[in-house]
Amino acid sequence: MKQRVFSGIQPSGVPTLGNYLGAIRNWVPLQDTHDAIYCVVDLHAITQPFDPKQLAAQTREMAAALIACGLDPERCVLFVQSHVHAHARLAWIFNCVARLGWLNRMTQFKDKAGKDREAASSGLYVYPNLMAADILAYHATLVPVGDDQKQHLELANDIAQKFNHDFGAEFFPAIEPLIQGVAARVMSLRDGTKKMSKSDASDQSRINLTDDADAVALKIRRARTDPEPLPESAAGLEGRAEARNLVGILAAVAGATPEAVLRDHGGKGFSEFKEVLAEALVAHLTPIQAEMKRLLGDPGAVDAALRLGAERARAVADPIMTEAERLVGF
Numbered sequence: 634m635k636q637r638v639f640s641g642i643q644p645s646g647v648p649t650l651g652n653y654l655g656a657i658r659n660w661v662p663l664q665d666t667h668d669a670i671y672c673v674v675d676l677h678a679i680t681q682p683f684d685p686k687q688l689a690a691q692t693r694e695m696a697a698a699l700i701a702c703g704l705d706p707e708r709c710v711l712f713v714q715s716h717v718h719a720h721a722r723l724a725w726i727f728n729c730v731a732r733l734g735w736l737n738r739m740t741q742f743k744d745k746a747g748k749d750r751e752a753a754s755s756g757l758y759v760y761p762n763l764m765a766a767d768i769l770a771y772h773a774t775l776v777p778v779g780d781d782q783k784q785h786l787e788l789a790n791d792i793a794q795k796f797n798h799d800f801g802a803e804f805f806p807a808i809e810p811l812i813q814g815v816a817a818r819v820m821s822l823r824d825g826t827k828k829m830s831k832s833d834a835s836d837q838s839r840i841n842l843t844d845d846a847d848a849v850a851l852k853i854r855r856a857r858t859d860p861e862p863l864p865e866s867a868a869g870l871e872g873r874a875e876a877r878n879l880v881g882i883l884a885a886v887a888g889a890t891p892e893a894v895l896r897d898h899g900g901k902g903f904s905e906f907k908e909v910l911a912e913a914l915v916a917h918l919t920p921i922q923a924e925m926k927r928l929l930g931d932p933g934a935v936d937a938a939l940r941l942g943a944e945r946a947r948a949v950a951d952p953i954m955t956e957a958e959r960l961v962g963f
């Protein structure tokens with residue numbers, strides 16, 4: 634039997650280059666080697682400010698982006714989180730299993746809540762419990778994500794273990810993160826210490842998968858760098874977060890290592906290197922954008938694929954959910 638993988642992405646905006654290189658791109662080959670389940674997580678998207686009039690369209694756009702990047706609704710289960718009720722039901726049980734102290738340690742809450750923590754939604758706070766439910770509702774054991782999600786997966790394992798202990802059954806399996814590639818964490822173009830995120834306030838901090846050639850070139854040209862030329866080897870990237878990020882992005886897009894990128898471009902100034910990088914990005918993104926546009930020309934077909942995906946997801950999650958509720962005593 635194939636190992637089951639689960640991963641999700643929020644429809645909180647157009648996917649960024651970080652989402653693509655850190656996650657989506659790595660999901661594609663797993664469709665053939667694993668039992669792959671991928672979800673547009675709209676329940677997560679409402680943990681932060683959002684526009685209810687836009688949410689359904691953004692969800693469809695995210696699904697179209699995923700298909701354009703190579704997910705095939707025939708070869709994987711692709712669906713929308715709110716269409717499958719097991720996620721929210723299991724998350725409630727997990728809210729009662731996870732300890733407050735565990736959630737207090739989650740660094741992403743601090744990043745996402747920003748300065749006014751008291752004003753953050755309580756959903757944002759328990760988001761990692763919902764993420765645990767997303768995965769465990771399918772008894773998935775492998776989770777391909779970006780490096781930013783590592784801490785949440787450790788929490789999911791703690792929840793699974795405590796559930797098994799408290800309810801006296803080896804019911805939920807251990808899960809493992811699958812963090813792949815040189816661009817497992819793509820950083821903001823404006824601040825090399827922050828991850829690139831679609832929910833960041835500044836559009837200049839990220840490359841969106843839908844950015845046209847001019848936007849890509851402009852954002853890369855304006856990306857923060859230091860005044861030194863590129864080093865000749867990867868060791869020279871130490872302490873140079875912005876340089877490391879841009880080299881990592883080119884390596885990921887070119888399917889090369891940072892060492893190979895520096896063999897070709899070491900010694901160059903950033904203005905020259907940035908032109909090479911922008912060109913490589915545009916060449917990579919153009920066919921994805923064309924496919925996305927084609928898919929969104931027929932929104933009914935995307936919705937139909939998602940409805941079918943939800944049926945297949947329910948067939949897996951509902952029996953697991955029912956058994957979890959029985960163990961709890963419902």
Ligand code: ADP
Nearest residue numbers: 643651652655656778779817818819829830831
């Ligand atoms: P975002 O933070 O952009 O809203 P999501 O929370 O929807 O992204 O995450 C979707 C997937 O993209 C996750 O697997 C996450 O690990 C990955 N991801 C998000 N940002 C980055 C990044 N800057 N670099 C690498 N992977 C990322």
Ligand code: NA
Nearest residue numbers: 741781782830
């Ligand atoms: Na995230």
